Amino acid sequence: MPNTTPTRALYMLFGGTGDLALRKLYPAIFNLYKKGSLSTHFALVGLSRKELTDEEFRAKIIDSIAAETENQAQAEEFASHFYWKSHDVTNLDHYQELGKIADELDKKYETNGNRIFYVSMAPRFFGIVAKNLKDQNVLSENGGFNRLVIEKPFGRDFASAKELNDDLTSAFNENQIYRIDHYLGKETTQAIPVLRFGNPMIDAIWNQNYIKDVQITLAESLGVEDRAGYYDTAGALRDMIQNHTLQIVSYLAMEQPNSFIDTDIRREKVKVLESMKIYDEQGVKDNFVRGQYGAGDNTPEYRQENGVPEDSNNNTYAAGKIIFDNPRWGKTPFYIRSGKKLADKTGRIDIEFKKPLVDIFAKGTNQPAELQSNVLTLLIDPKIGISLDINTKNSDQGFHTETVDLNYLQSDDRAAEVPLPYERLFHDILKGDGTYFASWPEVAAAWKFIDPVQKLWDNTKGDFPNYKSGSMGPQAADDLLARDGNAWYFPNK
Structure with a gap:
């Protein structure tokens, strides 16, 4: 049954052309779009070191959702909400640029400042991304929500997991962190x-x-x-x-x-x-x-x-x-x-x-x-x-x-x-x-x-x-x- 109350949100996906994103994440988001959980008030910024134009990125999105596509015009409309930014997670200037892009897309798509940060990268980058998002003012501060999503593995043992969690909770509250386990x-x-x-x-x-x-x-x-x-x-x-x-x-x-x-x-x-x-x-x-x-x-x-x-x-x-x-x-x-x-x-x-x-x-x-x-x-x-x-x-x-x-x-x-x-x-x-x-x-x-x-x-x-x-x-x-x-x-x- 279609969701009659779609959520407004801006996604920022680190690892935007990775295997997981192309095989699993974009088709999942597209299905939500088709069913009404997302509507016109959303956008997604794909991020990695790769140099792409928005058009090239959108072509990848069209390919990735092909198996879920019944209406080509709908798929193209969906892909039009996607933007690409070449991004080095260790470069502080890149976060400043990302913050500006996020503010612009918030206004364009009227997302109410709701931001979802999905980190589909090697675990060693989780803490770096979280800290820089906060320190470089990429987090929403106008009443919208901030949610950090991370993939496994969450550490290699308790000590490394605790260190990682300490890094994440220095920037996000526990109730803002979503640790994905697809099971x-x-x-x-x-x-x-x-x-x-x-x-x-x-x-x-x-x-x-x-x-x-x-x-x-x-x-x-x-x-x-x-x-x-x-x-x-x-x-x-x-x-x-x-x-x-x-x-x-x-x-x-x-x-x-x-x-x-x-x-x-x-x-x-x-x-x-x-x-x-x-x-x-x-x-x-x-x-x-x-x-x-x-x-x-x-x-x-x-x-x-x-x-x-x-x-x-x-x-x-x-x-x-x-x-x-x-x-x-x-x-x-x-x-x-x-x-x-x-x-x-x-x-x-x-x-x-x-x-x-x-x-x-x-x-x-x-x-x-x-x-x-x-x-x-x-x-x-x-x-x-x-x-x-x-x-x-x-x-x-x-x-x-x-x-x-x-x-x-x-x-x-x-x-x-x-x-x-x-x-x-x-x-x-x-x-x-x-x-x-x-x-x-x-x-x-x-x-x-x-x-x-x-x-x-x-x-x-x-x-x-x-x-x-x-x-x-x-x-x-x-x-x-x-x-x-x-x-x-x-x-x-």
Whole structure:
């Protein structure tokens, strides 16, 4: 449904011709424009060292939104709101010029002084940009809002993340900072609070008394591709676990907030993230597993990929067990895993419930039946859906039980209508809603949990490669669950 109250805003996008901007950001903004969240009162200034004319930049915009374009005249009108400025983020004079351009565009498009600064650059520039925007008077001072948007990674550990956050908060307030995590823009992630708190029958059993374990799998079938320069210094733990995975964990594990507004939700997320047990060295060895992919069918091992050192100690797979020190989850483990070159590309959450304390069907029947655990599955991608495994009687002669799936899989037609993650997140930035963005206390708690794991892995040599491309990871990840009497639900169901 079109938004009848479009927001007036001026965007300044640092890294304006980068891959992310062209593939994800401009199509997302265009979709908002088509749906009415933006109208005539917006403009965007693209920024990088590259020399371009406004016309050349607009041609790139037209190309980048081609897949979303149904009306060429509309696309051209949209692109007419885009301007280019060659900009060196370390040059103070360039910020003075940018401030003048912003003032001119504010007047031309009547944006009410609302300004969104999107930094799609290497993290080392985040603090520089934020400080110079403030010091060189680029921020709006006439009643409009100022919002700073930054991409991951947010630091490499807690110390570097804190240093970065200190730089940002010297220029912007915490409620003006939007840390993008595109998994928080996904349909299933955003549905978790509704599933939990909107259904009393689910809410009543969402605790250690009924749930045996929770499993989160974010698996990729591709390898490192052309990202070796970044990925070999990050790995699965930093790239996928510290941010995406732990954010999903926070929505699954938090207590019910007082209301569905960002401040209340973030408060509960922080509480549950801070209740995660932080492991010592032995705890890391007992509860975390790392891996690096080997060769597969006609595919090289990680250390043979372009740009990867021959002796790389980087993890392309990480799995672990989270234990919470709180009344709701004290005895229920959360198992998490993510990796590259795995058997399937899938994002999913599998919640395994406990079996009945007494299996009455195992007594008094000619052929004893074994009840299976109920499992609630939330599919994140590439498909979106929900399934529930329940026990019932089959139709054979005699008495036998079987497990059936109650499935809801989003249709292709409906999936086509679902906003893409960046579109959702841009919409929330325009509206000033921080619900699906990570606050600094959340980021800090996540790093404090991850740091001991990363430190041990950095200081010890892994026995790599230890899983075959096209598998679901190293055997040690299966053993991690087996020690608790559990097993990965996917793909072994």
